[in-house]
Amino acid sequence: MxxxxxxxxxQHIAGEGFGSCYAYLKDMNAQITATEFFALPVDLALDIEALPHVExxxxxxxxGGTMSVNDEANYPWLKIEKRWIRRYLSLGKPAVGLCLGGQLIANALGAAVSKNVAQELGWTTVRxxxxxPEGCFQLPEQFSVMQWHSETFEIPKGAVHLAENEVCRNQMYQIGKNVLGFQFHPEITPETLALFLEDEEELALFNGGSVQSGTELKKSSKDKFIQGNQLLNKAIEYVLAKTVY
Structure with missing residues (x-):
């Protein structure tokens, strides 16, 4: 390393920053920078050269984010972001995608992203x-994590399917040894969940048997967040260890 x-x-929406892994990366003395797509004017013709050099x-x-990866008409920077992701991944560099982020990596590599059979919002069990295959990222037999999505990714060509549940089959994948895509939110903290729950318009878009109420989620105990947070730290450790600089 x-x-x-x-x-x-x-970062695609205000309030959804690094979450739990910020402290972990700071302990590694990492230099942290960000592109805040949500702060860009919607009609801005973003050039790929405005993003960091992949090197x-x-x-x-x-x-993550509330938009769809397919909504390039309303969010024209999505097309540029996906081009940059393809360029970055072509160099064999490590990446972790969280919810929309996992969908973006998959879609940038040619996999479809579409409506899931049901919406997921709240704490669910994933297995x-x-x-x-041996050598892939190791997961617990099952674990509890935060879900917040209506769409889901297909597993990209050549990727390994890592996790699933009854509501959404494609919960996690691995590309090579240095890319991990999540459908769920392992980074969620009590503070970021509180910010999510302030968006009543977003909450109103979710319904069904796999959707927990905002009232219920506000009662989430702090220990609910630990398993996902630890999983994300291990994922970061894994993709970095598997990368040769």
């Missing part, structure tokens, strides 16, 4: 896939 790790994250990023973390 480089002595001064340069970590860059793509200057040692680890990319792509956060690892049986017979994952």
């Amino acid at each position: 480089k002595p001064h790790l340069k970590v860059h994250y793509f 200057d990023v040692d680890l990319l973390i792509i956060m 690892k896939i049986n017979f994952v």
Whole structure:
């Protein structure tokens, strides 16, 4: 690992920053920078050269968001972001995608992202896939994490399917040894969940048997967040360890 790790994250909505892994990366003396797409004017014709040079990023973390990866008409920077992701991944660099971030990596590599059979919002159990090849990222047999999505990704060509549940089959994948895509939110903290729950318009878009109420989620105990947070730290450790600089 480089002595001064340069970590860059793509943020798509206000309030959804690094979450739990910020302290973990700071303990590694990482230099952290961000692109805040939500702060850009909607009609801005963003040029790919306005983003960081891929050579200057040692680890990319792509956060979630309320938009669809397919909504390039309303969010024209999505097309540029996906081009940049393809360029970055072509160099074999490590990346972690969280919810929308996992969808963006998959879609940038040609996999479809579409409506899931049901919406997921709240704490759910996810289980690892049986017979994952040796050397892949190791997951617990099952674990509890925060979900907040209506769409889901197909597993990109050549990727390994890592996790699933009854509501959404594609919960996590691995590309090579240095890219991990999550459908769920392992980074969530009590503070970021509180910010999510302030968006009543977003909450009103969710319904169904796999959707927990805001009132219920506000009562989430602090120990609910630990398993996902630890999983994300291990994921970062894994993709960095598997990268040769």
